[in-house]
Amino acid sequence: MFFPHKEIHALLSNIKIVLVETTHPGNIGAVARAMKNMKMHNLWLVSPKIFPSADATSRASGADDILARASVCRYLQEAIADCQLIIGASARCRTISWPELTPRECAEKVMISEPGNNVAIVFGRENSGLKNHELDLCRYLLRIPCNSEYSSLNLAAAVQVVCYELFIASGLQEQASIGDKGETPLATAAQMESFYTHLYRALTDIGFMHPDKSNSIMRRLRRIYNRVQLDTKELDILRGILRMSQGEGRKRKH
Ligand code: SAH
Secondary structure, three states: OOOOHHHHHHHHHOEEEEEEOOOOHHHHHHHHHHHHHOOOOOEEEEOOOOOOOHHHHHHHOOOHHHHHHOEEEOOHHHHHOOOOEEEEEOOOOOOOOOOEEOHHHHHHHHHHOOOOOOEEEEEOEOOOEOOHHHHOOOOEEEOOOOOOOOOOOOHHHHHHHHHHHHHHHOOHHHHHHHHHOOOOOEOOHHHHHHHHHHHHHHHHHOOOOOHHHHHHHHHHHHHHHHHHOOEHHHHHHHHHHHHHHOOHHHHHHO
16 A cells, blocks of 8 residues: 655644543653654543643653643544544443454554545553444444453553554655665666676576576566565666676776
8 A cells, every 4th residue: 555755744743642531640741752753642531530740751762742732632522623534542342342453454444434534543441441332333343363361551551553554554764764864765666677688697697597497486486576675776786796606897907
């Protein structure tokens, strides 16, 4: 799935992380940190027990801008009023069966939802989670697969897992590592084809390629190179090696 840069930012910023009646302010800070790590910033707090607080700020460790911009409201309904897709995170299996998603499936659902849709992912209280009437407002229930005998993650840890999946699904990480840092672009299919032609010629020249087996060997070689996704600089190095093995290097020396 490909999302151009601007849309990715819009996508991630259209996602609200909603915390319901959080008891420990330190957890709110840790959630802000987890969100900022994953380029998310839209935090909503429904009736937090203590907020703002020095504990929250200290656990935010530099993500206090997220705390400063957090919206605080009284009822969950206010936080989700403008949302089209609402997902509730719960550690517990419920007696009524809700359509369930893993964090990865949740991220996929979010990514394919209509552009411009607002999404809310709702997290419950540390001691008792989300109440059924709150889950009634949710389209899906999100459950992080884990040890079934010890399934309740710390609130901020649960938020971290979910935000990480959203970040990865948005493709932002891949784009950031290729585009933003000025790294070498990946080789195109056309560049790869001309590399394979060169490779075939070089392997024939050095007597490695047997005509009977050339098809299957080339197929295997293609598979190897497809696995690694070469960039253009790496491709240049390989073509340099091919040229040398064809004797061009030796010719050049004399
Ligand atoms: N004791 C509570 C768990 C509270 S943990 C209970 O029984 O529900 C605080 C919040 O973190 C939960 O409400 C949920 O939103 C999230 N959470 C923790 N573990 C989770 C898991 N395994 N899957 C999904 N959400 C989880």
